[in-house]
Amino acid sequence: MNRSRAALEPYPMTDSARAVFRRLSSVGPTTRPVLSQQLNLSRPTMSAAMAELASHGLVLSNGESRGHTGRSAALYSLAPEAGHVLVVELGASRVRVESHSLDFTLIASAEQRLSSYRRTVTPSMVTKAAQLIDEVVASTGFGHGPLRDVVIVTPTLPSELHAPGRRPEGVGQLAEAFELPPEVPYLVENNVNCAALAEHRAGAALGVENFLYLQVGVKIGAGIVIKGELHAGAHGAAGEVALLPFPWSPGTPPRRLALEHYLGSDELMKRCRSRWSDSSQPVPRTAAALYELAAGGHPLAGELVAEHAENVGMLAAAVISIVDPEVVVLGGGVGQNELMLREVRATAARLAWDTDIRTGALGNRASIVGAVHLAVARTLTRLA
Structure with missing residues (x-):
């Protein structure tokens, strides 16, 4: 079968085979x-599905x-022919590319730290990502089946649901800039949405049906x-x-993105520099250094x-x-710091009501882990 067509065409499967594959x-x-026990399938049905x-x-x-009785049983896994997915992260502090098999096993990865924080996707980030994609594709080789799906993670609105004019300049051309195979489906997804998905599938909100992921960093x-399920909105x-309007008080009109400016790590460090009075200790240069001193x-x-x-x-x-979640998960370069947790909990309980607030479990890998889960889910929807 032509490998490019294999990336698009679903396999004809019975319900039992589809359940085993997933x-x-x-x-x-x-x-x-x-598998028979987990899926409640009889031995003949399982044999036919396999x-x-x-x-x-x-x-x-x-x-x-080998089981408790000493008897051994063959282990089954997805074959390389099942294919793999590619995920690309354009973050505030790094560009990262990874390929994974459909059972989430990491195949190849490449990463480049940025010299300074980026608030938006820049041409230099796109150029670097394209180079890393070439490296990862070469490392993945031909032994892992066809490329099934690509998810690009950025600080932007998703490519499938967005309002005109709300996406950062250049994001719409990412797929073209990366020269992705035209037959392979791709998605540009918001980095915070991906992080929320990751914490729900494999992190601090595992098994929680209704929760909120709150990212605080740059x-x-x-x-x-x-x-x-992720709630995308209209x-x-x-x-x-x-x-959110900020500030909001008489005589002080709110400005667009003013809240993000105030709560972002750049403004935090600006306040730090203006108030630093310890002559024996140099002013910390980064939020991480400030939190280490604290x-x-x-x-x-x-x-x-x-x-x-x-x-x-x-x-x-x-x-x-507004949301009344069961759990709030704190993430991001600043939000996931354990020093935040106690005061965030106390303030939220004082102003709203007591809610289970936790620190994220996946650290700076949350967005890319979520992208892998999303890419695999999209692939399974098409294949099985």
């Missing part, structure tokens, strides 16, 4: 007895597993999960908390961090009052 994608190598998948070259036997944003802009007991650093945490708690109270 299960192997989510849990990795597994034995037939375990034979069906093997005929398409989608599964293979890979080693054995920029701010929120990802909303309702009944286990224009794909749900969770754009940076657009963790070490530096009084002024601790005061600045506590104030910032209270401000983030006010934002959390605002979104809690």
